[in-house]
Amino acid sequence: MADRVRRPRVPPRLRLLLPRSVRARATFAATAVVTLALGGSSAALLAVLHANLLRTARDSAVEQAGKVVELASREHLPSVLAPHGGSSVWVLDASGKPVAVTPDLLARPVAAPPLPNPPGPSAPGPDRSLLQLPPDEQPLLVGARLHDRRQQVITMSVSGPDGPLTVHAAASLRDVEAAGDTTGTALAVGVPVLVLLVAAVTWRVTGRALRPVEAIRAEVAEITGHDLHRRVPVPHTGDEVARLAVTVNATLDRLEDAGLRQRRFIADASHELRSPIAVLRTQLEVALAHPDPDLWPELLADALEDTVRLQDLAADLLLLARLDAADPVAVELLDPAALFAAALAARTADRVPVTAELADGAEVLGNRTWLTRLLTNLVDNAQRYAATRVEVRLAVRGPDVVLEVRDDGPGIPEADRERVFERFTRLDDARSRELGGAGLGLAIARDLAGHHGGTLAAEPARTGARLVARLPRAGSAG
Incomplete structure (x- = not known):
């Protein structure tokens, strides 16, 4: 016989930590959902921001290197290139000697970064194929902005009046890291504050929403069998709580009506039973007070009639009780x-x-x-x-x-x-x-x-x- 699948039971210690009230559970659920949503959104935002800034830096380096390639394909390059877009550019000949650099590299020696497939010196014309290394795998430029720990390096090859040249352009990722740090700090501060705000608002809103329910509960708890005339307050909101209050009051109406009918029924039944019992007692007392055998047949006949009335009344009361109890019967x-x-x-x-x-x-x-x-x-x-x-x-x-x-x-x-x-x-x-x-x-x-x-x-x-x-x-x- 296959084992029955049982639901995992919550450990008793963990069960004590779970919220029990509806208000606490609603607040916990809302806070958990908002925390997960904001956490996921924050991670996605940081990823998109980093990708966009990285693409911007790469595009800037590509643009700068492309301008130098176009210039080198037409004419001799000047030894000092005009700065553009904040990228560092240096051009090396086939022997690896610098031909031209941007002003920020004049006082610093430069060298070619090792590339997996360096372009051949005989590449004809401008070669705009890009070779981009991931930022974590790109080596530091020798002497080029040593304060930048990460750079985006673009390499292009071209042949022109100066012979085969290799153009290197490096874009600093400092702005990318700074923007990421700033955004991460803002999210690290803002997300917890927003989560706490959501928790506080949810706690207050659910408290206001459940206040009528607590009023209904308190009123019902005070109603006893002698206070069935009391009713619970009905809020003027027209929502589920208001309909609950109306339903509770309707139930109390039925209970009060049933109580009144029961009391009236008991009183009427007592009254109906008292009359034949009193008559029967009187007849028996008369029979004892006048032990005349000639009167006994009449007294016994009257007593029998009242006894039959009592029996019929008791049978009717029992049938009514059975009908009220809605006991099932054979059909x-x-x-x-x-x-x-x-x-x-x-x-x-x-x-x-x-x-x-x-x-x-x-x-x-x-x-x-x-x-x-x-x-x-x-x-x-x-x-x-x-x-x-x-x-x-x-x-x-x-x-x-x-x-x-x-x-x-x-x-x-x-x-x-x-x-x-x-x-x-x-x-x-x-x-x-x-x-x-x-x-x-x-x-x-x-x-x-x-x-x-x-x-x-x-x-x-x-x-x-x-x-x-x-x-x-x-x-x-x-």
Whole structure:
């Protein structure tokens, strides 16, 4: 089995030296990049400057030697050549004796530098072929500017009235070295200063940019479960930090809303549980205070009814908790028409008759128990308020499977069509308690529809209430 490739681990001691904060890392990265860029640019600049100055010195020596060659090809050379361009020129005959020199070499003996391929004495006419030695390999001119440690030497051969001659021109590289030293010194001072300036500016800019982030962090750190009303400051920059602050505040809004809903749910659940428990306790106390066997059947029946209410309420609360936790459930391909027909056939104690119109050919992907509970809650709600009838319709409309439950009761006012889906909400509290409702049926039904990717809403109706659930049809996605 091949060994797994592992990333090289940073030694612990080196890890301690690495910056940890975003501000320090950004400053370090910017400084490193600028240092590398300036270092490379400085080296390239020095190389280009040295090459240009060296070429200039060579061109000056070539120009001076070329003028002497042209003059020697036409006429006899004077013993003293006119200076030009700061180059030293000396002309030697075939025997190596000086024929002409520039004024700066009058008091100093000169000699020919050793050349790899010296031109022959019989070279006809002016020969402008250049022979240039690298500066490090060129020998010093004997007596010529002994204070110059490096020179650029150009050699040309020519035949004229004075016979075969060799023209030597030497350009001093002192200016090249001086310019290089000056530029190098300037870069050695300027580059570190510029790097320090970049580091300081980056440190300050990143500090200003991260200041809102630190303010957000400090504010979030102080927010507790009792301070969910607090919000983080939103900078007026419109950048990523501002969007982060807006997102954090939106998250806090959801947390505050969830906290309020949880507290309200706990309070309502406690209130709903307290009523049947109090009634059940009263019935048991009455049974103990009046040990009359004739009263026990009625008391036991009432106690059983309240116990069933407690059991149903506890089951509803457990189902809501499971829906809120979004626990995964088993899903399968179902035929809602067959499923709802079986559920309606099992209802034998309804107060008013239920008529059903269920279209075939619709399939949904869902949980059998939850879809049955969705229909049961809608029908139970309609049974509480219906006067003479409850209608259940199932149809396929485009990509949706639509379930409608109607009744001929008092209906739902338009202003309350959303409020009826809130937990523990009753439009007629006294009547709902009398009929046994806890205000959780429609809330559970909407959550069940939502967990199946659908919706549940109270829609307008000519008479009574009309609750419509829309579920996605299997195979209709995309």
